[in-house]
Amino acid sequence: MTVFNESWEAVIGLEIHVQLATNSKLFSGASTNFGALPNTQACNIDLAMPGVLPVLNEEVLKMAVKLGKALNANINSPTSFARKNYFYPDLPKGYQISQMDKPIVEDGFLDIELEDGSSKRIGITRAHLEEDAGKSLHEDFEGKSGIDLNRSGTPLIEIVSEPEINSPEEAVAYLKSIHSIIRYLEISDGNMAEGSMRCDANVSVRKVGSEELGTRTETKNVNSFRFVEKAIQYEIERQISEIESGNTITQETRLYDSQVNTTRPMRTKEYANDYRYFPEPDLLPVVLEDSFIEKTLEQMPEMPNEKKLRFVNEYDLSEYDASLLAADRDLANYFEEVTGESKSAKLSANWIMGELSAELNKENLHILNSKISAKQLGQLINRIEDSTISGKIAKDVFEKMWSSGNEVDDIIEKEGMQQVTDLSEIESMVSKVIDENPDQLKQYLSGKDRLFGFFVGQVMKESQGKANPAQVNEILKEKLKE
């Protein structure tokens, strides 16, 4: 996938903004619900009315502590807030409350898994809390811009990686891993299309073996996993071709345009990024007591990597199967429910990742909206295990369950799909097939062993696929000897 001249190396760092799933805002008691009418969830603190003071939401601290633990990082206490100053109409205060010197989470790492099965450790520089800005609508309001401040003050945590990512594929693997973690921790819905998770990519290139970093650009506005990969790929190729044709790279912010798959400059003024940070005088340093941290960590769920290892050990799944199932907490729960019902982990995993995933993808459904419940799928697998139906017939039953919502046993019963295990019934079918094919019988008896498969096929056809193949084999062997 990554095709660029082998004498070049890409150096990538990601900044990921995650919208925290709180009920109320970071510093005010206004609601954070998505999709409300403009400015109906913006109170006087969000509007920066004179004399108001921010009051910190405790839940946000708990979420940050959990994230810090999941990222193998240090939790700073005290941690403090800072003002980041810039002028824009959707930022009424003229500054964003963020963190600078003492971010709540610092010095962590994340092990990501690559497609070739190898793993790589990516350092996490920091994760800091900050408030989101409002939204500017540039459609024409009599030549003016419209401002909606509902999003103003919504809590965000920004996760900054070390520049230790070296390809678009690694960037996506890292992003997916962060996504999986925030979903597991239930600190965000991670919906990239709605902006609950946003990614900025710092990209530079250098000659392989060079110690010095090249000039980097920051690409913003990338809102899907696929676009992150494409935007970074484009930016790497652009920088290499600029340098190879004798130009230099300008340090700038670029915007990714998914319509035409290019990036273009957004801000170039050299002092546009002077945010003049200083400690936020309206907020005191935040002290996180040991007891608070301990109590918060007691609520940590089992994380994706731990779950994966447990799936390998407890259910004897392959690393690959286990990591696919463990990546999504809901999928992992579904799997464990199916396995609890069916007692066959391998079959459960196969059915979930095969037939079920195919149907879910086809209808673009999440596992939580599956038309077949975990219990139903478990029962279907039981009917294969106890030989009521064959694996092949099970696929038909699955289809019927998916479309009708009926129970496994009702479908098997109603459609007469039970596997034929009655020996006398199979015997009579075998005899019938032998009688009807005298020529093939003659050839078989004269040494054409391969025709055995033909007879098996004819018997299965006669039974409409319902005969137990093992029994058919055995009886055929007996009968053909006679």
Added chain:
Amino acid sequence: MALSDKELNEIAYLARINIDKDSFPSLKGELEQILDLFEKLNSAETNEVEAMSHPLNLSQPTRPDEVTEEDQREKLQETAPSVQSGLFLVPKVIEGEN
């Protein structure tokens, strides 16, 4: 510490203040005095002192995550100069214009 005209212009831009050429010499003089004071502060030995982000020796209280502010749009927009469909209207802003 001497300040150049270019630096003064940049500071004015960041603060969104228009200053006229005539006031450059006096402004520069005053700002240079302030910068000198900061240089003096910078020369103090602080290696043994922990950085302080607030003069009060207290820590930040928190509030539970509850919605306490109901919709007050109508009241809050009474004083806004221009409003349409619930939005505050401001002079047109184009990304990257600054």
